[in-house]
Amino acid sequence: MTPLSLMQRSSDSVPIERIEVASYIVPTDFPESDGTAEWDRTTLVIVRTRAGGQEGLGYTYADEPTARLIHGLLRTVIQEMDAMSPPAAYMAMWRRVRNLGRPGICSMAISAVDCSLWDLKARLLAVPLVTLLGQVRTGAPIYGSGGFTSYSDEQLAKQLSGWIEQGIGSVKMKIGRDPDADVHRVQIAREAIGPDAGLFVDANGAYSQKQALQQANRFADFNLSWFEEPVSSDDLEGLHLIRNRAPVNMDIAAGEYGYEIFYFRRMLSAGAVDVQQADVTRCGGISAFLQVAALCQAHNIPLSGHTAPAQHTHVACAVTPFKNLEYFHDHVRIERMFFEGFPKLVNGELRPDLSRPGMGLELKQADAEKFAA
DSSP: OOOOOHHHHHHOOOBOOEEEEEEEEEEEEEEEEOSSOEEEEEEEEEEEEEETTEEEEEEEEOOHHHHHHIIIIIHHHHTTSBTTOHHHHHHHHHHHTTTTOSTTHHHHHHHHHHHHHHHHHHHHTTSBHHHHHOOOOSOEEEEEEEOOTTSOHHHHHHHHHHHHHTTOOEEEEEOOSOHHHHHHHHHHHHHHHOSSSEEEEEOTTOSOHHHHHHHHHHHGGGTOOEEEOSSOTTOHHHHHHHHHHSOTTOEEEEOTTOOSHHHHHHHHHTTOOSEEEEOTTTTTHHHHHHHHHHHHHHHTOOEEEOSOHHHHHHHHTSOSSEEEEEEEHHHHHHHHHHEETOOEEETTEEEOOTTSSBTOOEEOHHHHHTTBO
16 A cells, blocks of 8 residues: 555544554573573564554563453554554553553553554654654664673673674673672673773662672772662662762663653652663553653753664664663564564664664564464
8 A cells, every 4th residue: 555645644544453462482592690580581572553554563572461461451442543643542551551550561561552553653654763753863872782690701701792893882791690700790791892892780680789889889990881770770769879979980770660651750850870771662662762751851861772672773763862772682683583674783873774664674474483472
C-alpha cells in the first residue's frame, strides 16, 4: 500500500486492525552474572501492530507473562484506536492497568506496544522514525557493555579490548560479587583497554553505602569515569551521598528500573545521579522516553539509554540532553540474529538508516522461530 496522502494525514484516523505478540527464549553464549543476579537465557517479547496496510514492530526483554498480558488485556484496549496517535493509545493502556500496578511487567508490556505503534506511524508516513520525532544528531554514541562477573580475567580482557578495537570509546563491566576481586578485575580491564579509553562499572546495587564509597575511592586509581548503581536505585539518599563524595570525574548513574515518569521525577529531584538512565523497553516506550528526556533537560542532567540498542537508536538521535547508549553484549547478539536492519556502527556511534521507514527493523521470522517459547 502507498504511504498516506497529505489529506489523509491531516483528516483521517487509521484504525489499529491487529496486534500480535510472541515470546522467544534465547540461551546466552556463556553463563552470565552481575553483582546481584545470575542467568543463562534471555526472553524477548515482540509485538507487531497493523493498520493501513503497514505493520509496526516493537519489543521488550521480559518474561512470558508479559506477552500474555499484551494478548489478553492491552490488545483489546487499543484495537480500533488511531494508529496516528500513539500517545493516546499509551494513555489508554496506562489507565487500563491501574488496578494491576504500573511497575514491572505492565510497564514492559506497554513499552513493547508503544514502540510498535511509533514504528507503525512512521511506516504509515513512509519516513524513518527519527525523522518523525525530529533528528538532532546523526548517531547515538555507544559504550560496549558486558564484562560479567562470571567471566575469567582472560574473557574480560578480550571482550573489553575487542570493543575498543572496533572504535568504541568506552566500555562497561559488571562488579559487586567481591569488593577485593572487583578492584583486581578493574585493574585487568584498564590494562586491557589502555589508558585513554573510558572505563565504566555497574554494581547493580550490590554494595552498601560505605562499601560503595570505599570502592569509588579505590577505583579512582584506574581513572574510572562511571559508577552505575553503586547502591540500590531505590536508595535515593544513598545515591545522593555517593554522588557528592565520589571523585569529581566519576559520574554516578542509575535509572534502568524506572517504570513510570514519577520514578524519574523523584530520582532527579533528589539529586541522586549525574547521568539519568532510562530503558525504552521498560519505562513505557518511546512516548515515555520522550517525557524522561524533557525531565532531564529541565534538571540539566544528561540521559543515557539502557540496553536494547536497535530500539533506542532512533529516539536517542531525537532527544536533546543525551549522553550515550548501552551496546549490551546479549542484546546486540540477539537483535542481530532476529532483525534485518540493525543500525550501523560508525566511529563509535549507532546510526539510523534513513533509507528505511520506521525503526528500519524487519523480523527474520525463520531465524526467530528456532527460539519460540
